[in-house]
Amino acid sequence: MGNTSSMLTQYDIEEVQQHCNNAFSQQEIVSLYERFCQLDRNGGGFVSGEEFLSVPEFAVNPLSQRLLTMLDGLNFKEFVAFLSAFSPRATVQQKIEFIVKVYDSDGNGKVTFNDMLDVLHDLTGQFISEHQREQVLTKVLEEAGYTKESLLVMSDFVKFLALYSHYFWKAYHA
Template sequence: MGSSSSKLDLVPDAEELMKETGFSSAHLLRLYERFEFLDRDNRGRLGPDDFEAVTELALNPIGDRIVAAFFRPGKETVDFPSFVRILAHFRPVDTNRSRDGAQTEPANSRNKKLKFAFKLYDQDRDGKISRAELLQVLQAMLGMQVTEEQLQSIAERAIQEVDLDGDDAVSFDEFKRSLEKVDIDHKMSIRFLE
């Protein structure tokens, strides 16, 4: 136990991050090791190129969108605490965890997970998923498996089914409503955190 405790001393803001994200000390240490592995230049910060070493992202058709989610507009790098806060979206919901009177919603709540997923589609950050944005994701995911006409048809049907206010786009509330029966906790998990 002493060795793991001393290793945890190397992790910036460890206690605060564990309290905020719900990660255990073992998970936080694992994330820190992963961060250090990705930080090939030992800058203490990661840029988009550093994520190329993550095979799962390289193989994911929307991996570039997932990587972009780590960076706020105008920010070209991410530090370890920010890295952990983003990854907390992929932590399973812990229904037994006390929130210690916290006023903020945890990153791994269903609502926050849905907001994170919504942003992967809403690339222009206007609060709506347009037909063009949906089509871009479909093209990335389905690629050459279907024709352009089929992609257009899929996007059209999806918008029609979900767009309740008739603005020809999907708002977050419409997105959330359309995924009511989906186990988002299962869909948004990362294997190396388990």
């Protein structure tokens, strides 16, 4: 796949579409390819973390540093697969898998208390104290039937997320 949308063949489009589980239409894939080429300033076929940070909306995202570990060095096919979690056509399962990857700092498929605390810190900054974050997180884990030592896998994380969002909202607006 080259650096201009005219170099993206029908075969390439269909291959990428299949790779992202049809989360994007063919026209959306062409548009994503054009954006990918804009980001790939050196034309190497990969987008670096530095190139992603050139997007203002990405640079100001509180999770941008965490996301960079997932994004740095992606080729076009991987870029579209990454973005597929944000598609309205993505399944709930695909969205949850993405969220777990964001939380799972070491990529072992398990989310720890510290992983969750780190994300909560990234999202809240100085608006909530470290002590408050730990209290909220401990309480939510306990209510979901887990402890600070629990390692949450995908199915556990679904249960946890429902309570987590409720308590985080309450603590943040207290």
